[in-house]
Amino acid sequence: MSDVSINIVSQFLGQKAFDKAGNSANKLASNVKRALIGVGFEEFARRSVNAFAANEKEMAGLSNTLKNLGLEMQNASVASYLDKLALATGALKSELVPAFQTLAVTTKDTADATTLLNLAMDISAGSTNSLDSVISALSKAYKGNVGGLGKLNVGLDKTILATGDLQEIVAYLSKTFSGQSKTAAETFANRVLRIKTAVEDAQEAFGKGLVDSLTILTNSESIDDLQKKIITFGTEAGEAFRKLAGFVKDNETALKNVAAILAGMFIGSKITAGIYVLIGGLEALSATMRILRNTAVGAYIAEMAVLNPLGGLAAAAGIVATIYGVTKSLDMLSNKFDEVGKKSINMGKNPIQSGTYLATTKKLVNYTKVLTAEELKQLKAKQLKLAIDKANLALGKGTDVFDLEKIQLNAALIGQAEALGKATTGAQILAITNDVQRLKIKQDILALEDAIASQDIKRIESATATLNADLKVLGTLQSQSFTILGIKGILDTLKPKSLIDQENLNIALDKIREMLRLLAQTQTSVVAGGKSTRAVSGIPEGDYVPPVVFDPSTSIDAVIEYADAATERATAFAILQEQENYAAYLSLIEFQRKLGDLGGYSPDMNRGGGYGYNSGSTVTVEIVDKTSGLIEVVQTAVQENNRFGNNLNFAGAI
Amino acid sequence: MPTEVKGVVELLKASKEFAPDLLKQYQTEVGNALTTVVTKARGFIPADASLLSGWSKPLSSDAANYRAFPKFNSGEAKRKIGYKTTPTKANKAGWSYLARIVNASAGGAIYETAGRKNKDGQPNYKRKSVVYRTGGNGPGDFQINYYEEKDNSYRKGFNNSLNPNAGKQFINSLNSTGQLVNARPKGLTGNPGRKSTGRAIYRAWAEDEGKANAAVLKAIETAGFNFEKKGFVFRGRAK
Numbered sequence: 001m002s003d004v005s006i007n008i009v010s011q012f013l014g015q016k017a018f019d020k021a022g023n024s025a026n027k028l029a030s031n032v033k034r035a036l037i038g039v040g041f042e043e044f045a046r047r048s049v050n051a052f053a054a055n056e057k058e059m060a061g062l063s064n065t066l067k068n069l070g071l072e073m074q075n076a077s078v079a080s081y082l083d084k085l086a087l088a089t090g091a092l093k094s095e096l097v098p099a100f101q102t103l104a105v106t107t108k109d110t111a112d113a114t115t116l117l118n119l120a121m122d123i124s125a126g127s128t129n130s131l132d133s134v135i136s137a138l139s140k141a142y143k144g145n146v147g148g149l150g151k152l153n154v155g156l157d158k159t160i161l162a163t164g165d166l167q168e169i170v171a172y173l174s175k176t177f178s179g180q181s182k183t184a185a186e187t188f189a190n191r192v193l194r195i196k197t198a199v200e201d202a203q204e205a206f207g208k209g210l211v212d213s214l215t216i217l218t219n220s221e222s223i224d225d226l227q228k229k230i231i232t233f234g235t236e237a238g239e240a241f242r243k244l245a246g247f248v249k250d251n252e253t254a255l256k257n258v259a260a261i262l263a264g265m266f267i268g269s270k271i272t273a274g275i276y277v278l279i280g281g282l283e284a285l286s287a288t289m290r291i292l293r294n295t296a297v298g299a300y301i302a303e304m305a306v307l308n309p310l311g312g313l314a315a316a317a318g319i320v321a322t323i324y325g326v327t328k329s330l331d332m333l334s335n336k337f338d339e340v341g342k343k344s345i346n347m348g349k350n351p352i353q354s355g356t357y358l359a360t361t362k363k364l365v366n367y368t369k370v371l372t373a374e375e376l377k378q379l380k381a382k383q384l385k386l387a388i389d390k391a392n393l394a395l396g397k398g399t400d401v402f403d404l405e406k407i408q409l410n411a412a413l414i415g416q417a418e419a420l421g422k423a424t425t426g427a428q429i430l431a432i433t434n435d436v437q438r439l440k441i442k443q444d445i446l447a448l449e450d451a452i453a454s455q456d457i458k459r460i461e462s463a464t465a466t467l468n469a470d471l472k473v474l475g476t477l478q479s480q481s482f483t484i485l486g487i488k489g490i491l492d493t494l495k496p497k498s499l500i501d502q503e504n505l506n507i508a509l510d511k512i513r514e515m516l517r518l519l520a521q522t523q524t525s526v527v528a529g530g531k532s533t534r535a536v537s538g539i540p541e542g543d544y545v546p547p548v549v550f551d552p553s554t555s556i557d558a559v560i561e562y563a564d565a566a567t568e569r570a571t572a573f574a575i576l577q578e579q580e581n582y583a584a585y586l587s588l589i590e591f592q593r594k595l596g597d598l599g600g601y602s603p604d605m606n607r608g609g610g611y612g613y614n615s616g617s618t619v620t621v622e623i624v625d626k627t628s629g630l631i632e633v634v635q636t637a638v639q640e641n642n643r644f645g646n647n648l649n650f651a652g653a654i
Numbered sequence: 655m656p657t658e659v660k661g662v663v664e665l666l667k668a669s670k671e672f673a674p675d676l677l678k679q680y681q682t683e684v685g686n687a688l689t690t691v692v693t694k695a696r697g698f699i700p701a702d703a704s705l706l707s708g709w710s711k712p713l714s715s716d717a718a719n720y721r722a723f724p725k726f727n728s729g730e731a732k733r734k735i736g737y738k739t740t741p742t743k744a745n746k747a748g749w750s751y752l753a754r755i756v757n758a759s760a761g762g763a764i765y766e767t768a769g770r771k772n773k774d775g776q777p778n779y780k781r782k783s784v785v786y787r788t789g790g791n792g793p794g795d796f797q798i799n800y801y802e803e804k805d806n807s808y809r810k811g812f813n814n815s816l817n818p819n820a821g822k823q824f825i826n827s828l829n830s831t832g833q834l835v836n837a838r839p840k841g842l843t844g845n846p847g848r849k850s851t852g853r854a855i856y857r858a859w860a861e862d863e864g865k866a867n868a869a870v871l872k873a874i875e876t877a878g879f880n881f882e883k884k885g886f887v888f889r890g891r892a893k
Contacts (some may be wrong), residue, residue: 008755012750388672
């Protein structure tokens with residue numbers, strides 16, 4: 001009960017809870033993976049293609065609009081802007097694209113449309129209006145009809161609206177709702193939306209990858225061509241399947257390696273680190289992987305991880321599961337190819353005879369070699385990156401503490417101190433030492449920058465260690481400075497006070513004497529001439545310590561001596577009384593021992609708290625009816641005897 | 655490359671190492687915010703004489719081999735109401751508290767919380783009566799009354815006094831000097847639990863109406879802002 005407290009601000013730090021969350025995430029990932037391997041994968045692929053198609057349709061519409069407005073050169077930058085806006089705010093692209101299209105048509109300028117869209121996002125986030133209604137009102141206002149803006153209830157005065165000056169209105173709205181969408185994007189609900197947007201984007205990218213893959217794999221030049229091929233699948237499917245399966249067979253190891261890299265990255269949860277590995281791995285395999293557009297997927301995960309680690313994680317989870325599912329499917333396809341190969345091309349021949357065994361083995365060995373060399377290269381790059389990161393961290397610290405102006409100022413102070421002669425206080429010496437240390441840190445920083453330029457890991461590590469050591473020294477010096485300032489502050493508060501001087505002492509002594517005098521009068525009235533009486537204290541008459549006479553002339557020593565003597569005497573009597581009590585107690589014990597079974601002797605019977613004291617026993621006995629039945633029994637017996645003639649009145653009778 | 659910190663605990667650790675002046679400023683601002691509540695809470699602690707006289711009397715003997723019921727001392731109770739600005743270690747659920755108001759004395763804590771669980775004091779044991787028919791349903795029968803033993807032989811949580819109304823009398827005496835007040839902000843849904851109910855610090859917190867809380871959050875924001883002004887990055891703004 002001794003730590004009753006109100007906890008005010010809290011932060012979640014828990015490792016245990018985080019581990020639990022991690023386990024749950026792993027379970028979720030495995031469930032997703034399991035779902036995708038089965039029928040779920042087909043559903044995911046279908047949705048991905050649909051999402052890609054919907055996005056493609058919207059973007060094509062926007063692109064066409066921009067082209068009609070003569071702004072086709074801005075097409076790529078607008079698409080990029082909308083992607084980033086969707087990721088940053090969590091808004092759906094299906095909302096943003098039409099909104100931008102409306103504004104572009106109204107303003108006929110992508111810069112104005114961008115400004116108005118940003119403003120609309122802020123207004124929508126900072127009020128209860130939907131993005132559509134704000135876009136509609138802003139479009140109308142751009143054309144001169146500002147009435148719609150008034151209905152939005154965004155704090156616009158009628159006077160401002162009456163002017164019809166769009167610039168003034170926009171300036172007012174920008175000032176009022178500045179940063180609203182950014183703030184809203186940081187809320188939990190919007191973070192979830194942003195993750196959702198990222199996953200949807202990943203789905204679109206995956207869908208695009210599938211469509212592109214099919215187009216390339218079937219040697220189609222366009223979607224139309226692919227459609228034709230699908231329509232004539234009945235006749236050409238056999239050949240197309242053979243080509244697809246052949247490609248899979250040729251690139252089986254490469255595909256599996258990429259899946260392994262991605263899976264490793266996800267399971268290790270080291271997304272940022274994993275991305276470097278992934279990109280390196282993908283570059284090495286780019287010749288084949290470009291066909292499946294997995295480089296785009298990798299870059300996408302990287303972007304997600306930078307913008308939002310959680311979004312990156314979600315995207316990576318989905319894609320890894322997908323690729324895992326694809327790999328499984330590829331295995332099946334590969335097996336089918338083997339069967340088809342055996343039956344059609346190499347009918348009646350074993351792999352060695354047909355030459356496929358050697359070719360496959362060679363390819364496998366080559367890929368393994370490439371991967372091993374690549375892994376070593378990546379490891380080295382990772383070590384260098386780690387060293388550079390650590391160094392940059394130290395540089396960050398160094399940059400912060402190295403303040404040129406501060407040093408110049410201190411240098412001027414030192415100069416002044418020297419002009420005056422020598423440093424006279426510890427604080428001045430400490431300031432000079434601080435500056436020298438700062439200059440040393442500057443030297444360390446330069447040395448570290450050189451080391452980074454040389455890319456020598458050992459040198460970088462050594463220079464980083466030196467810089468960190470010097471930073472620590474500076475930190476210690478600064479804390480000393482702080483301590484000295486603190487001590488100075490304390491000293492300033494300790495100003496001398498004239499509490500103890502001769503005059504005060506004399507006054508105090510006079511007061512004591514006056515008190516003693518008054519006390520003496522009181523005591524005199526009680527002890528009646530210094531004699532105790534037996535009736536009050538039980539002490540024989542005349543047996544007392546003669547008290548001192550309390551008057552102003554009595555010395556302090558005499559009073560103390562009297563007090564000591566009286567105390568000693570009282571203590572002696574107390575001891576005597578205790579001894580008498582103990583002797584009485586022993587005699588009581590002895591008496592009880594003689595009682596034997598009558599009272600039930602116990603060594604502890606005279607100890608403890610007595611009746612009602614609870615020492616662990618749990619039964620309290622309370623006799624309510626104290627009347628004994630013995631009287632009635634005897635009375636009944638006498639009456640019965642009398643009735644039957646057994647007179648009890650005579651001696652000797654029953 | 656700026657040095658990056660995450661969360662307020664990390665911000666405070668980083669401030670301690672790289673910007674002790676900011677940490678000092680943060681602690682001062684939080685301290686100022688919480689001092690108002692602490693001062694008010696100390697004002698709610700009654701004088702010794704206002705409570706049952708036996709509670710503030712010193713123990714008659716120090717030879718007891720158990721921890722006696724803590725005594726109340728008004729001065730000590732006031733002195734030990736204070737605040738802390740250092741983050742706590744994470745609890746089992748993983749939460750760390752960045753600032754706290756504490757009522758640290760045993761007597762003060764009892765004054766703070768007594769009666770919030772059982773408004774009439776701890777319950778008595780269930781009384782049981784057994785009648786012994788030695789007189790054949792007539793004179794001679796006698797009855798024994800006793801308190802039924804619970805599963806646990808330890809009597810914690812039950813009234814151990816011979817006076818069955820002891821707890822009620824004790825709490826009535828405390829209530830005469832100050833009522834139990836729930837510090838939970840008004841307007842929240844759900845049932846306010848008894849854990850945030852008290853007579854001193856919780857009452858002061860309730861009467862402060864969230865001003866100190868807002869000031870603490872503001873101090874964190876300011877610390878983060880100043881930290882970033884120094885070229886660092888603080889990503890864990892208070893929400």
